[in-house]
Amino acid sequence: MPEPQPAKYLRLHVGEDERWNGKPLYEAVVEKCRELEISGVSVFRGVEGFGESAEMHQSHLITRDRPILISIVETEENLARLLPEIEGILDTAMMAISDVQMIRICKSTLPH
Amino acid sequence: MLPKGPAKKVTIYLNEDSRYHLEPAWRAVVNFLRQKQVAGATVLRPSMGFGTHQMIHTLDTEGSMEHMPIRIEFVETGVRVDELLPTLYDMVTDGLIEVQDTSIIKSVVQGRQPQPVRPHEDIRGKAKLIRIYLGEADKFHGEPLYEAIVKRLRMMDVAGATVYRGILGYGAKRETHKKSLLQFSHDLPIMISVVEREERLPQILDTIESMMQDGLIVLSDVEVRRLVHRNPLEEEAKNAGTPAG
DSSP states (O other): OOOOEEEEEEEEEEETTOEETTEEHHHHHHHHHHHTTOSOEEEEEOSSEEOTTOOEEOBOSSOBOOEEEEEEEEOHHHHHHHHHHHHHHOSSOEEEEEEEEEEEEEOSOOOO | OOOSEEEEEEEEEEETTOEETTEEHHHHHHHHHHHTTOSOEEEEOOSEEEOTTOOEEESSSTTOGGGOEEEEEEEEOHHHHHHHHHHHHHHOSSEEEEEEEEEESOOOOOSOOOOOOOOEEEEEEEEEEEEEEEETTOEETTEEHHHHHHHHHHHTTOSOEEEEEEEEEEOTTOOEEEOOSSSOOSOOEEEEEEEEOGGGHHHHHHHHHHHOSEEEEEEEEEEEEEEEEOOHHHHHHHOTTSOOO
16 A cells, blocks of 8 residues: 555635636636646536525526635645635635645656 | 355366266256355356267267266355365266366346335444546546546445546646637546545555556545445344334
8 A cells, every 4th residue: 555645635615707817716726826836736616506605606597606626735835835825816715624645646757 | 145255166077977876967966056055056068078088078979979078167155165065076976076266256146126225324433535636538448547446446345436527727747637618628637536444445545556647646534424225134134123114
């Protein structure tokens, strides 16, 4: 069994139609992560949900304000570096951080 | 029904006209296996063969049909085979008995009457949540890796797995996975989540790790509450103390 390393798991819940500087907020978060060389980010779109404003996020005929989940797995130091940067671009959002164990698999050589 | 895992396969070679008491020996063997409730047995009639006498027995040459070979095969657990072998040894007076180690991968019975819906049971306790991150375009022997992993987990009787497809992301290869109207990407992030008991973790992780090239596995401690239909066998063991629902 590969040896797991301690890490932090960050979940960021935002709305699909939230924007920052003209682009979708979740795209802005992913770009910020790349800029800070965070090792990986995945964005998932939910089907339905509600958040702080207690408004249902769901798909309508015209608008598509579905819930978005951004998940990041990183070491504690890298996450500490990322958090203030992300907070700067968020208006309202929910962040949850949990302790996890991670196994990074990297068998193929990176193309240059 | 046989459990998955190690088992023994027994092959018995006989002459079709060998006898055991009043009946053909092969039929006596099959009847004995049935009486002992062996999971199943198959009798094969080969088209040709020879034994220790070096005489070819075949259906083509006329007049020598009576010494046709017969082969009986069955699979059982090691303990059951040990229990059956002394009697089989006694029954086979002219032929060969062979035992091989084997492993049962799948053993299912179809066509049974559908079971009535049983009352729910609430299972609680500590478990591990495994999240596997990979790319949609990752392949394992030509098929999508996420499908291959789910199939393998199913074969291992893992309680359940769910596959999620992301809409954007990047990972080990540092390429942005994105689906847009102009630039259609098939390499979106995929996350598979599995919840299982901690003792099954090493086996699951070794399997997944061996199938993946690049990616990430994330483990966390969780509390589970599983609602399942009660296992009929367990229920029988508990006996009829509960009111019928």
